[in-house]
Amino acid sequence: MPDSDPSEPNPAAPELTASQPADAQGPGWMPAILAATLLMGMAGFIFCGVSTWFLFQKRGELAVRTIRGSYIPAIEQSRLSPTEKKLLVKQLESFSVGVERGDYENWQASGVMQRLQRLPVLQWGELAAVESFLEQHGGESKEESLKQLSRLRRAAELDKATSFDFEDVLSPVHESADNSQGRQLVQPLTEAAVQAVADRAKLVADRSEVPDQVFTDIPLDAIVKHQIEAGVAEGGF
Structure with a gap:
């Protein structure tokens, strides 16, 4: 039997291809990475749920x-x-x-x-300061401006105007300040700024459908008491 030439290819032996080394490595780290990602997601979901429950109870x-x-x-x-x-x-x-x-x-x-x-509790006193200025320096539009402030307070009493509305109304007489609220009442007040407050008060009162008249003011503590009772009976909004 003649010896085979080692230089000749052996048809029975499988040829190695470039893809074989990669196939021999298996799936690698991908399953572990996917599993770790899934576990981290589950842990985050559980943590958020527990945190929400804890805050809800507090x-x-x-x-x-x-x-x-x-x-x-x-x-x-x-x-x-x-x-x-x-x-x-x-x-x-x-x-x-x-x-x-x-x-x-x-x-x-x-x-x-x-x-x-x-509730516009913190803005209530500032509105009173504007009203006091109007009573002393209101000029020809004094009565009309005072009426608009009265309508604005009535809107708050009816729960149709909030602290955000009051902040917007009072913005012409506010200036930046280094305090807890970040602003304070301008001193001294000016007729132009106070008139701008009255004009903005009219817009809020009109939007709240408050009748165009002067109202008897209800004490602020009575309004707060009513809202506390409403919160106890009905919760929030």
């Missing part, structure tokens, strides 16, 4: 912290009269004690807090 505690840590101090530094401040702080502290005592559920405390944030 709504009452968060409301009390906000009232005592931010809301009451802001009221005490506002332009409200000393009597108004005293009545409001008493109401808010009474509500906070009730939350701590367990008189209210979390959804009630959260609802009250949401309503308090919408």
Whole structure:
């Protein structure tokens, strides 16, 4: 039997191709990476769910912290009269004690807090300062301007104007300041700026469909009391 020439190709031996080394390596790290990504996603989902549940259960505690840590101090530094401040702080502290005592559920405390944030409590004293200026320097448009401020307060009483509306109305008499609110009332006030406030008040009152007349003002603490009672009965918006 003749010896085979080693230089000749052996038809029985499979040829190696460029793809064989890659195929021999298997799937590599891809399954591990996919599994790790899936596990991280599941862990993140669980963490978010637990965090949301925890915060949901702490709504009452968060409301009390906000009232005592931010809301009451802001009221005490506002332009409200000393009597108004005293009545409001008493109401808010009474509500906070009730939350701590367990008189209210979390959804009630959260609802009250949401309503308090919408009320123009901090802007109420600034509007009174504008009104005082009008009474002294109102000129020919004095009565009309005072009527528009009265209509604006009526809109707030009816829960048709919020703190955001009051901020916009009072913006002509605001200037930047280094305080908790980031702005303060311009001093001294000017007739042009105050007239701009009255014009903006009319726009909000018209939008709120408040009759074009002067109203008897309801004390601010009565409005706050009503919103606390509404929050306890109905929750937030």
